[in-house]
Amino acid sequence: MAEINLQEIHDLFIDVAHEAGRMMLTATPSHLSSGTKKNCLPPFSPPLLLQLTLFPAADLVTETDRAVEKMVSTRLLSSYPTYSFIGEETFVPGDPTTALSDAPTFIVDPVDGTTNFVHAFPAFCISLGFTVNKVPSVGVIYNPFLDELYTGIKGKGSFVTRKGGVKEQLPLRKEPEPLVDLSTCLIGAEWGSDRTGVNFDLKSKVFRKLAASKDEGGAMVHSLRCVGSAALNLAYVAAGQQDVFWEGGCWAWDVAAGWCILVEAGGIMVSGNPGEEVTVDGRKYLAVRGANREGQKAIVEEFWKVIGDGKLVYGS
Ligand code: LIP
Numbered sequence: 001m002a003e004i005n006l007q008e009i010h011d012l013f014i015d016v017a018h019e020a021g022r023m024m025l026t027a028t029p030s031h032l033s034s035g036t037k038k039n040c041l042p043p044f045s046p047p048l049l050l051q052l053t054l055f056p057a058a059d060l061v062t063e064t065d066r067a068v069e070k071m072v073s074t075r076l077l078s079s080y081p082t083y084s085f086i087g088e089e090t091f092v093p094g095d096p097t098t099a100l101s102d103a104p105t106f107i108v109d110p111v112d113g114t115t116n117f118v119h120a121f122p123a124f125c126i127s128l129g130f131t132v133n134k135v136p137s138v139g140v141i142y143n144p145f146l147d148e149l150y151t152g153i154k155g156k157g158s159f160v161t162r163k164g165g166v167k168e169q170l171p172l173r174k175e176p177e178p179l180v181d182l183s184t185c186l187i188g189a190e191w192g193s194d195r196t197g198v199n200f201d202l203k204s205k206v207f208r209k210l211a212a213s214k215d216e217g218g219a220m221v222h223s224l225r226c227v228g229s230a231a232l233n234l235a236y237v238a239a240g241q242q243d244v245f246w247e248g249g250c251w252a253w254d255v256a257a258g259w260c261i262l263v264e265a266g267g268i269m270v271s272g273n274p275g276e277e278v279t280v281d282g283r284k285y286l287a288v289r290g291a292n293r294e295g296q297k298a299i300v301e302e303f304w305k306v307i308g309d310g311k312l313v314y315g316s
Pocket of ligand 1: 060086098101109111112113114115137190191192193228230231250251254
């Protein structure tokens with residue numbers, strides 16, 4: 001295989017991200033044009049508003065998600081026909097042709113933060129990741145509403161460009177504050193779309209314990225943020241605007257780009273379950289911002305202690 005040109009892929013990603021951004025901004029999403037990703041809808045097809053009333057869902061998908069993914073896969077694969085492509089809207093659980101492998105792979109979420117997009121809450125983006133041997137090697141995340149572009153290339157650092165201005169290296173603080181313990185942290189965490197069972201119970205317990213006062217056995221973190229997009233959460237941790245991000249249940253396309261940007265900004269990614277190995281498609285993640293290594297390690301250990309004996313459990 002010819003040598004992989006990460007810079008060229010990064011440049012193409014930026015162009016594709018801007019085209020996707022224009023598509024998102026001209027779309028007028030509403031519940032009427034959205035459905036659910038869950039395949040839990042009935043075999044008959046009542047109007048979508050009625051479907052969503054009968055079968056409430058928190059994992060919305062819009063026609064824009066599908067149209068953007070089509071545009072992205074067409075453009076990326078016409079430039080790199082031998083590379084693999086995994087996209088949120090075309091992923092088939094259990095199908096080996098859409099599973100992550102060691103091959104050079106584009107991993108794409110056409111609209112991350114679809115719920116925000118549907119509600120016109122300004123935290124949605126396209127997330128374009130590229131892995132080689134399952135290692136995130138290029139990442140581009142673009143929030144068109146705020147015109148914020150986050151980019152990273154393995155070994156070459158990561159950056160943010162806001163409103164077409166200067167390209168700033170991440171993290172934004174050149175000498176990040178040392179991390180000491182969770183009590184000084186702003187934490188990104190998400191409810192996710194599954195609202196029942198062990199994962200929902202564990203998330204609720206962990207959220208409570210993170211927020212509670214020390215007198216009540218909590219970590220009393222500065223606060224919790226539910227941004228609604230894993231990709232943007234990771235970008236904010238890379239930038240140093242959030243200290244930590246914990247999520248279970250999201251997918252490789254939600255994290256591949258952000259992972260590259262995070263690591264290039266000195267951050268670390270470990271498992272969202274205590275002591276487990278983290279993988280791009282493992283669906284459980286704990287990201288910590290760039291800081292002193294001992295501080296990052298202390299935060300991971302303290303966070304895992306908050307999780308305790310609990311375990312997030314997701315299929316692949
Ligand atoms: C979303 C994630 C979000 C997570 C949701 C969902 P989508 O991606 O980024 O952080 O909590 O479950 O997976 O569906 O908007 O592309």
